[in-house]
Amino acid sequence: DVKVTQSSRYLVKRTGEKVFLECVQDMDHENMFWYRQDPGLGLRLIYFSYDVKMKEKGDIPEGYSVSREKKERFSLILESASTNQTSMYLCASSTPGEGGYEQYFGPGTRLTVT
Amino acid sequence: QKEVEQNSGPLSVPEGAIASLNCTYSDRGSQSFFWYRQYSGKSPELIMFIYSNGDKEDGRFTAQLNKASQYVSLLIRDSQPSDSATYLCAPAWRGGYQKVTFGTGTKLQVIP
Numbered sequence: 001d002v003k004v005t006q007s008s009r010y011l012v013k014r015t016g017e018k019v020f021l022e023c024v025q026d027m028d029h030e031n032m033f034w035y036r037q038d039p040g041l042g043l044r045l046i047y048f049s050y051d052v053k054m055k056e057k058g059d060i061p062e063g064y065s066v067s068r069e070k071k072e073r074f075s076l077i078l079e080s081a082s083t084n085q086t087s088m089y090l091c092a093s094s095t096p097g098e099g100g101y102e103q104y105f106g107p108g109t110r111l112t113v114t
Numbered sequence: 115q116k117e118v119e120q121n122s123g124p125l126s127v128p129e130g131a132i133a134s135l136n137c138t139y140s141d142r143g144s145q146s147f148f149w150y151r152q153y154s155g156k157s158p159e160l161i162m163f164i165y166s167n168g169d170k171e172d173g174r175f176t177a178q179l180n181k182a183s184q185y186v187s188l189l190i191r192d193s194q195p196s197d198s199a200t201y202l203c204a205p206a207w208r209g210g211y212q213k214v215t216f217g218t219g220t221k222l223q224v225i226p
Contacts, residue, residue: 033214040122042218043158043202050210058214090157099163100146100206108157 003027004106006091012112019078021109023091031094031101032074034058034066036087037108043090049074081113117141120203120217128225133190135220137203140184144205147186149177152200152219162188163206193224 007022025032033048035058045058047066055066063085067075074093078085091106119138127133137147146165150158164170164177164186176189190197203217 031209040218043216045214048214094207096209097163099148099165101209102148102160102163103158103204103207105157105159 004091004093004104006089006106006109008109009107010110010112012114013078013081014114015082017078017081017113019081019111019113021076021078021089021091021111023074023076023093023106024072025074025093025104025106026072027093027095027104028071029093029095029104030071032068033092033094033103034064034074034076035090035092036060036085037090038087046076078111081111083113085111086113087111117213117215118203118205118217120201120220122218123221124223125220126223126225127193129193129195131193133193133197133222133224135188135190135201135203135222137186137188137217138184139186139203139205141205142181142184143208145208146206147177147179148204148206149175149186149188150202150204150216152202154199158202165206190222193222195224195226198222198224 004025034046035043049068065077089109092103094101094103149162152158164179174191178187200219202219
């Protein structure tokens, strides 16, 4: 079974702090994604990476950066946390399957910025 | 127009009934679609995919695709309270710089 893990389930940070969210997958997938999910807005893509050290902006990259130094690990960085970044953050990894690129999600990190 | 549209619900059905979840999409280039189920407080999990016009059955679940009408649906027969969740429709990502999109999901409530 594919396993995607995220460093924290719940996180509380203060405004202005630099926040690191870690994601690790154990299936050698090339593609990894960071989303945030908010009520009524669904899943929104922040960044994705299709290879080590490669990254592409998603729909809402402002205020975020990412790092992928190793294939299995994809980190999301909030440079200076703000209250509007309070959200559920989901990491996913993806591999080609019979129906296309299937995405496998981690358990999520619920981040609260106070 | 949103790329993928779903009625947010909640869709309430009695236990044992058929639940019908619908999704429309705008990108005619989309070839296949996934359905994800997301329980409250949990992350989405892939339950089905479909890439051909017509129906695809998997146990109590049937996915339907109509490319001419740009319409995807998921039918759940003999609905159970454990099916209560939000169901997300997503065109399969085609890799590279192709856009990644998900519907906002339909919340299903199965009433015992």
